[in-house]
Amino acid sequence: MEFLGNIWNSFAALFTVTPGWMTFGGWVAAGLTICLFSFLYKDNPFFKVAEHLYLGAGMGWLFQVYLFQTWKPKVFLPLMEGQYSVLIPTLLGLSLVTQFFPRISWISRYGFTFIMGYGSGLVIPLTISTDFLKQIGGTIAPFMVSEINSGNIMSLLNGTFVAFGFICVLFYFFFSVEHKGAVKKASNIGIYFLMLYFGAAFGNTVMGRFSLLYGRFDDLYKYSAPDYFYATHVVLGLLVAYFILDKLVLSRRGGGQEAH
Amino acid sequence: MKNALEKFLKIDRRLIFLALTVLLFAPIVRPLGLPNKNLGKDVVNVYNYIENLPERSFVMLSLDYDPATRPELHPQAVALIKHALRRNLRVGIFTLNAGATGMIEDIAARIPSDIAPDKVYGRDYVIMPFQPNPVAVMTQLGINIYEIYDKDRNGNPTKDMEVMKGVKSVKDMGLGICITGTAMLDYYVAYVADKYKFPMAGGVTAVSQPGYGPYLQTGQLKGLIGGMKGAADYETLIKDLEKGTSGIDALSLAHVLVIVLIVTSNIIMLVLKYL
């Protein structure tokens, strides 16, 4: 037993993070980032490797979080303490997995119906209150003033505008009547409100995506420092060399897949 | 002329990629240093709400974002925690997104070193483990949180912690904030804020920010921090400039590039059509 313990300890010691590992980490991070960016030039093996690593590593991270933060404290430890009532949800949960075995896949229905029934029962009244009643209430709320005066005329105007636009958009999505006459006019106005929404969303999406890119560039800049022995520069150079080589080999073979 | 324009319109898109790389990388190497002004109304509302909470109020911070949205949401979370701890509020960090646990560790490491070194774990803040079923957890938050959060992320019982004193459900908390790149905030609005009449605010990515307009107008959300601009605004409000502020500065040139590109290409189109 002690022998096994020793083996484990020396194995675990391999995983100690030393300063050298931190520098190496910069190389790994810069390498993976640039491999994924290389997709912008064209689809290539490095991108594919990094992409598949991403899928695996993502699952691995989730797996260990579930293992240490859910299964251990919520299932294993209570069972050890003799709380056998957790067996019911555990079995229902494990039943989900039978889905992958066609012969007994019906067992998974017990777990699924248990989840779906509960979720559906919760969501119905909450949707009615949050997305239905409160939205009607919110639309008419600006009219709930003790009197109409110059002080609240702006909020009244805006409120009218919201209510008007809201109804027009609803007409656009109304499928039970032909779009003719007044209905057509209303739905045509509705689409302009939708366009303003989409335009604002477009503008914000630009900022969002650029922010993510900024985050990656910021990291790459960090790894291009001398502390990391110019990891970014070197990796980038290697990748460019690969593409040049690739192109030379391909052109000798007489063309290849046209990138775009 | 026409031919040249047409060719210019069908330019290899990798040249455009290159232009973006240069315009975004340059300000990182050499910041423009433009001031971030014109703070958003919804961000100021979050700030004021926290500012007006009585001391030692409990703030529930649900950090539900993963590394994919880190640059936008992490600065928001850091700024909010700084503000709450400086105001001497109690902070409970929750998460319903398994990818967020690493981000939370990052914050946990920073609190004793630079965010608020004088604050004590278990007295001023607590970090809860990840839970897998958002709707079940949210429903339970309004009844009795100890039935699900009986232990913190290190396995210590939460009930006796000083930070949890007098807190049994969201009814005993001052404010809830959900920072997320997914639809988790929508769930919080329906399952916690509306159901248990609990004040909630949010921090979201720029992509999903416009979608929360209706909830803000009805007051279902007390405020909203949107994207990197929101993070920069919040950093300005708490007078502690960090990644959000430097980020929004760096985005300046790239934003102008997009506008220039859209306008140029459409002018070329018009010229090609009518000339």
Next chain:
Amino acid sequence: MKRPPIIPLILPFLFLTSPSSAAKPSPLPPLTGFTAADMPGDAGGAALLRWDSPGEAAEGAAIEVYASDTAKPGWVKIAEFPASAHPEKDMDLPFWAWRAAPGRHALAADTSSAFGRPDGSQEIEFKLRLVKGAVSSETDPVKAVINGNWFNASRLNNLVLMLTIVVVFFWTVSHAKRKGLFIRRIAGLDAIDEAIGRATEMGRPIYYSTGIGSMSMVPTIASTSILGEVARKVAQYDTSLKVPHFDPIVMTVCKEVVKQSYLEMERPDSYRDDTNFFVSQDQFSFAASVDAMIHREKPAACFFIGHFMAESLLLAEVGATTGAIQIAGTEQESQLPFFFTSCDYTLIGEELYAAGAYLSKEPMLMSTLKVQDFGKAFVMLAVVTGSVLLAAGAVFSWEPLMRIVGQLFKAY
């Protein structure tokens, strides 16, 4: 349950301050009309206390609420507030669950933090203490039995709406099965005809992608119905159709759909099994491969209809640069701006479902759409009448009307 004893805390305070106020003793009349009862519509652990307004006499005074569990007697202060607070009309309950009497005050006093909340009922005694400066007065204690209730009346509007939706839903389902329901033609469907016509003229292929959704998603189901329509037109004009796939199960379904369409148009000879083909299960690899194909083959028309995420950007751009007519449709709001700016026609959200239902005539899709239309009609009506009534209430200063309308559309 340890509680600091209240009386010892208050007594020294009274003695300390009494000398100064002894000079001018103004007896404070106790609060009148004090009643205590179970708080209706809650889970227990709260009592409804009501009393007459203390009026002018209580200017600057405070009310303290004391409670004692009869099972374990001992007075505990559970609330304290200015005497003018909590008039009955401020109670956060709708008019159908609460009738506010003028000149009365009411409080939903929480007893659960002091005495816990048993599953059954508990008997608790209450008294109010009016305090003004050094003088105070107390009401006689009143007992109340507190328990949980079977119905939360303030959620009645929610319940009525829920039941209405259930009834409308079952009505439309049975109606759709028996007689079918009317749905207007979606303008986007005409654009499909135009696109296919153009492809025929140019002799170039048509690309159709159902997106990256699985077969259980409504947009994917709607997309397969639209694919059926497209395939019928394609079979009729004998154009070539290519359907790259992300999900193998969706591909199997689409093969059947396309085959069926060719059979219906009596062109089984023109049907090719490689119309539908599998590309990749990786989001970006899928987008990159389809991009490359579109770039190479320069189709006359591209359809991107179904569930799309970030790849919408990559797909729509390449189609636009090759000059294809593009028709898109998705339920993902965040992707709609990209489709809208780079495609010739875009089916927005529910329009996609409506187009699917219109073409498939599937009773379940039709009935869902009908219930949605019912909901929208209800909302339009509610917003118009609600805002008109509120505005009228504001102009004529008719406060009860405004309260009734406001509470009807409030969630509790």
Next chain:
Amino acid sequence: MIFIKKHIPLFICFFVGVLTLGSYYVPNARSENYLEMMNKWENIVAGFAFLLGLMSLFYSHFHKISRKAPGWGYSLFVYVGFLLVVVPAIVSNGQPMSLTNEMTSLGWIYRFVFTSLSGTMFAVLAFYIVSTAYRAFRIKSPQAFVLFAAAFIVILGRVPLGQMMWDGLLGWTGYQVTDVIEWLMSVPVVAGRRGIMIGIAIGGIVTALKIIFGIERQYMGKD
């Protein structure tokens, strides 16, 4: 057998669904105790639903490797990536930071591998937005123009440089660009988004009803 395979699960769904639905309107302590028990149980059940995603990913890539499908070699990296996280996790007992606040091997993997991979996957999209803006953003109708106008203001007003440009060109109007964005976000956007919301909300309610009443059974798989 059909009773066990089909009717009981459908009954569970109906029973649990109706009780949970009712608990919203019934504030009684019994209803609350029921909900509390369900919350605890559902939380655990959902903890196992993750296995579905894990197994289907493993299964599809295992399938690819065993069939030697094109590009099967890449599929190996899915397993490599998985082990790359899970082995250090087990060694460091699931703690990215040790008790003395030092980074463990799991923390190292998280910071340098997982963060870079998952952060970059979506950062790539920024490039496509720019090229779409140039090559595909066509203002060909009044609607598209309105969309462009809104996007223009938002893109400009979000960054300091854009705000300065607005102040220089349109500062005389007395309106800050952020005021315009604020108005846009709180008036027309609210109207547009709310209009979309209502349909989605009722669609969701109808789907939930179908599930409770056993009309929608697709999630149960084939018979």
